[in-house]
Amino acid sequence: MKILSRACNYGIRALIYMVANNGGQENTSIGEISEELDISFHFLTKTFQELNRANLLKSSRGPNGGVALTRPAADISMMEIILVIEGDDFFDTCLLGLPDCGNGAPCPIHEVWKDKKDKMRLEFETTSLADLGVRVSEDKMRITI
Amino acid sequence: MKILSRACNYGIRALIYMVANNGGQENTSIGEISEELDISFHFLTKTFQELNRANLLKSSRGPNGGVALTRPAADISMMEIILVIEGDDFFDTCLLGLPDCGNGAPCPIHEVWKDKKDKMRLEFETTSLADLGVRVSEDKMRITI
DNA sequence: ACAGGATAAGATATAATAGTCTTATATCTT
DNA sequence: AAGATATAAGACTATTATATCTTATCCTGT
Numbered sequence: 203m204k205i206l207s208r209a210c211n212y213g214i215r216a217l218i219y220m221v222a223n224n225g226g227q228e229n230t231s232i233g234e235i236s237e238e239l240d241i242s243f244h245f246l247t248k249t250f251q252e253l254n255r256a257n258l259l260k261s262s263r264g265p266n267g268g269v270a271l272t273r274p275a276a277d278i279s280m281m282e283i284i285l286v287i288e289g290d291d292f293f294d295t296c297l298l299g300l301p302d303c304g305n306g307a308p309c310p311i312h313e314v315w316k317d318k319k320d321k322m323r324l325e326f327e328t329t330s331l332a333d334l335g336v337r338v339s340e341d342k343m344r345i346t347i
Numbered sequence: 348m349k350i351l352s353r354a355c356n357y358g359i360r361a362l363i364y365m366v367a368n369n370g371g372q373e374n375t376s377i378g379e380i381s382e383e384l385d386i387s388f389h390f391l392t393k394t395f396q397e398l399n400r401a402n403l404l405k406s407s408r409g410p411n412g413g414v415a416l417t418r419p420a421a422d423i424s425m426m427e428i429i430l431v432i433e434g435d436d437f438f439d440t441c442l443l444g445l446p447d448c449g450n451g452a453p454c455p456i457h458e459v460w461k462d463k464k465d466k467m468r469l470e471f472e473t474t475s476l477a478d479l480g481v482r483v484s485e486d487k488m489r490i491t492i
Numbered sequence: 493a494c495a496g497g498a499t500a501a502g503a504t505a506t507a508a509t510a511g512t513c514t515t516a517t518a519t520c521t522t
Numbered sequence: 523a524a525g526a527t528a529t530a531a532g533a534c535t536a537t538t539a540t541a542t543c544t545t546a547t548c549c550t551g552t
Contacts, residue, residue, distance in 0.1 A: 262499080262548090299349075409519025
């Protein structure tokens, strides 16, 4: 059950790495992140550009450059990251793949699925990057392969 | 949030159609199903072959041929269909895409995600084809585009 | 101003998924 | 036995997702 795209996996892990490492407010180079997390540098760069355009990240070039969060990690939810990378319609999906499921003509699993999605959404909304970062830096949870 | 593959969407919808139409025990031709549900005939055929090999369906050729369930629709859960089409490891996934997440070295969202997966699994296990079929034939829920 | 370190961006390659086409094979009806 | 009807199976194509490569651009320190 793959829910998130590779790009999203990478983006979330990368941001957690930044937070666990230096709080996320200081520059971290993409090269370092890609190396530590074993992620393709160029692929990660592109994902970061999206987060950049969405103003979740700010980037700076040159020596001591890198990327950093624009806001405190506690203020950034998983949800925000997911919506930026996967698109705003991420939760508007029918489990059976029907295009306009819900509007008056739901599929037979619509209500149940809607409920599940709402609960996932809530979870993603209430989980911040800071929450995740702490689990990596304090507990022994990991974001590396 | 695409959870199931196209093949799985099609397979589930097709089986629901059969159940809603004639209970699923009588032969229904793949051509009819593919036409009614607007699904590629050949693609659906391949999916049916998998369900066939898994003994969820039996097929017969020639006039009045088609496919039919091998067991009562009430005894077949969504879960079975999903596992056949997506593979038995369908629920063994890490939200962040880490290969061996869980075994002693969980990702920071592992527990939460495990809980969500278990609840989905339970839902899929306790929802039968008969349940879904009834909603289509009695209520006005749909499986067509 | 220059050199080196860093991201930006577009082009290209590869792999996985989805979809189509063709031929083979089985079964029923007459 | 012949013809019509249906699934089986493999080859082929298209599309999307993922990954890589190359060049451009910017920034900092000296």
